[in-house]
Amino acid sequence: MGKDTGFLEFPRLEEPHEAPEARKKHYREFILRLPDGEAGIQGARCMDCGIPFCMSGCPVNNIIPDFNDLVWQQDWKRASETLHSTNNFPEFTGRVCPAPCEEACTLRIIDDPVGIKSIEHAIADKAWEEGWVQPEPPAHKTGKRVAVVGSGPAGLACAQQLARAGHDVVVFEKNDRIGGLLRYGIPDFKMEKATIDRRLGQMRFEGVEFRVNHAVGPVPVGAGNREATLIDAGQVLDEFDAVVLAGGAEQPRDLPIPGRDLDGIHFAMDFLPLQNRRVAGDMDVPELWATGRHVVIIGGGDTGSDCVGTANRHGATSITQFELLPMPPDLQNNPVWPYWPQRLRTSCSHEEGVTRDWSIGTKRFVGEGGKVKKLLAARLEWTNGKMTEMPGSEFEMPADLVLLAMGFVSPVQPVLDAFGVEKDARGNAKADTEGAASYQTSVPKVFSAGDMRRGQSLIVWAIREGRQCARAVDEFLMGHSELPR
DSSP: OTTTTHHHOOOOOOOOOOOOOHHHOOEEEEEEEEHHHHHHHHHHTOOOOOOOOHHEEEEOOOOOOHHHHHHTTTTTHHHHHHTTTTOOOHHHHHHHHHOOHHHOOOOTSSSSOOOHHHHHHHHHHHHOOEEEEEEEESSSSSOOOEEEEEOOHHHHHHHHHHHHOOOOEEEEOSSSSSSHHHHHSSOOTOOOOOHHHHHHHHHHTTTEEEOOOOSSSSSOOTTOTTTTTEHHHHHHHHHOOOEEEEOOOOOOOOOOOOTTTBTEEEEEEHHHHHHHHTTTTOOOOOOOOOTTTTEEOOSHHHHHHHHHHHHHHTTEEEEEEEESSOOOOEEEOOOOSOOOOOOOOOHHHHHHEEEESSSEEEEEEEEEEEEEEEEEEEEEETTEEEEEEEETOEEEEEOEEEEOOOOOOEEHHHHHHHHHHHBEEEEEEEESSSSSTTEEEEEEEOOOOOOOOHHSSSSSHHHHEEEEEEHHHHHHHHHHOOOOO
16 A cells, blocks of 8 residues: 555654644644645555554544555545545544554554554545535435434434434434534634534435434533423433434543532533633633633543643643653553553643643642632552552642543433433443344343443544444344444
8 A cells, every 4th residue: 555665765744733832822723634745645654564453443444554545646535435434524533533543553663653644634624625525315214213312423423324324313412512522522723613513514414403402311501501401211212213322421530639629620521611612602601711820630631631722722820730640651662562552642732831740649629718729739659550659749739720630430320310221330321332232222222322331432432333333223223234334
């Protein structure tokens, strides 16, 4: 694939992007796609390795060597067709996927991997620019009705596949806009929301109906669902031939230490959606800002990184990010290839300014007048996977805005309870992915996919599960399915 000696001749290229000081002044995307010629050169680096481990590293099993070669040949339309054959939303994954495919690239053993994510980004954007992405309505309708609860990547992928199979699909979303965490979790500077709206237009033409401000089962009020209409789960079961539960893992991990009840301590997902709403033009957004504050973010993952980028754009006085685990190594290659390695990952938001620290345990929040003003923490020592506090390592630091970004423990439980589905040990909907009853829960005709079934995960896993669940629902309704799995 590509050029036989391309990986020896051409270096990996970064996508063009704005400098940190310039991009901190706005909320627009600042990473642009590679020009056609440069993307072709990146495709030429695909080394015809024989067994494309990149495909096994990709949860949606993108046919990566093929579209790399097609981009090298500048056959962009066929590249788009190849990419869309496995991935409903490559314009999403080309922007926000962490690219496990690149860690599985054979070139990653000895060198920089092929820029697969940048190639995917280029293909997807060019396909939209050229008008190649068109609705694919079904030739015939089945007369079957399917409800999809949740409009994140799993729900959207499932809904689109089922609509293309001829079913009447209704997507219920508790928030005031479609997109789930794509809409209210990912900052606009990583993915502008017009990217979502463009795809929704295609899906509407294919027959998907979207109902916003419709909460199925009791759900907590959040940034975008303050006026949601509560829909009874029993009513949904009566009106539809199948139901897919595809909500996110929205129950955040808390930090129950002294002082947790002070004002100024918030979950990350109480903070990030507000800025997305401001960018969308909403006028009634609660006043929670990082402007002029000493911000401490507890949690070192992607959500914490998004808080860093948002706090920088607000004009925080200082930003510190703590991680409980030790600092991972800054690896040049992949020592556990083709698997996902633990390595130091520096995001674009980190480049904009933040103090990062590892092996830190937060012990207590200290306040004045009911508001947090500082925190007490200590350094940790890790031995055989167990942590102990290092004697004499306690320290204080100012903190008048604390954001908890320590991951998510489970889906919102009342939704699962409303449908009466059996749960696994982690509080997720219990449903296997193999066999005749794949993705089916313990309740007849109720299916589950994405984070609500597997727990907090990646966008590519959500899309994969949405597609596979759609096939399972189609088989359940029709006795067979021609949808790809």
